[in-house]
């Protein structure tokens with residue numbers, strides 16, 4: 001009856017799991033290295049899953065990147081410019097990855113790419129969605145959320161063209177970011193490692209079921225949509241003059257209402273949030289974002305509707 005509204009997708013036969021996009025985010029680096037040695041855990045009937053270290057030089061140095069952030073490098077300019085040894089390492093790497101797993105935006109591209117990240121902020125397990133119109137990914141994320149309940153797994157929607165960036169995973173037809181924290185850079189924490197592993201297990205189970213022909217009924221997915229990047233307060237020389245306020249630190253996904261403490265200056269003054277309406281901050285005090293002039297991002301809650309899906 002409702003089958004008129006079922007959206008058909010091709011089988012997701014080619015799937016990749018990326019780790020080491022940032023070389024100091026150890027859960028993804030370690031899981032992918034494990035799966036490169038023994039891929040039994042990530043294989044499913046009717047799916048070919050490839051584990052892959054995207055930035056081996058950064059992993060070697062245990063740094064976020066060597067020349068430039070690989071997870072910002074997948075722009076059309078970078079991917080189409082003439083290749084050469086004089087290009088920044090990550091731009092060369094982006095071109096190689098685009099050839100292996102893309103080309104980005106083409107029918108030959110991989111079906112699904114999971115890209116594994118860690119954050120120093122207290123975000124828990126977060127799935128990152130790049131398009132509210134990707135009904136395959138909405139269904140996948142709904143499945144994962146249900147599968148891990150009562151544990152929670154918020155979905156961060158990053159689709160505003162002014163705020164989004166050219167990610168490694170954007171090479172795939174269905175890009176899925178997985179961000180798990182808190183975990184310091186260069187450190188492995190068992191709870192974070194296991195949480196990431198379990199999310200991937202369920203996501204791969206979903207793909208297996210989908211490829212077997214299971215129809216997933218319409219559903220809704222609550223998401224947190226990125227709305228604004230918040231910088232630290234700075235002096236005229238650009239130096240930071242305040243820290244994340246203790247009341248905000250570690251309170252990712254909790255409402256921040258006008259008047260609530262946001263920053264604390266070095267001489268102890270509280271600077272309140274002065275925006276309009278409640279927002280849900282996340283990536284609070286992420287170490288890698290100091291260089292990006294970002295103390296946290298604000299998000300707003302939305303409920304997205306996903307159509308029924310089935311393989312064609």
Ligand SMILES: CC(=O)N[C@@H](CC(=O)O)C(=O)O
Pocket residue numbers: 022071117118119120128167177179286288
């Ligand atoms: C802490 C960190 O690296 N976060 C990721 C988020 C993402 O994958 O979209 C990044 O900024 O690239």
Ligand SMILES: [Zn+2]
Pocket residue numbers: 021022025116117118
């Ligand atoms: Zn990262």
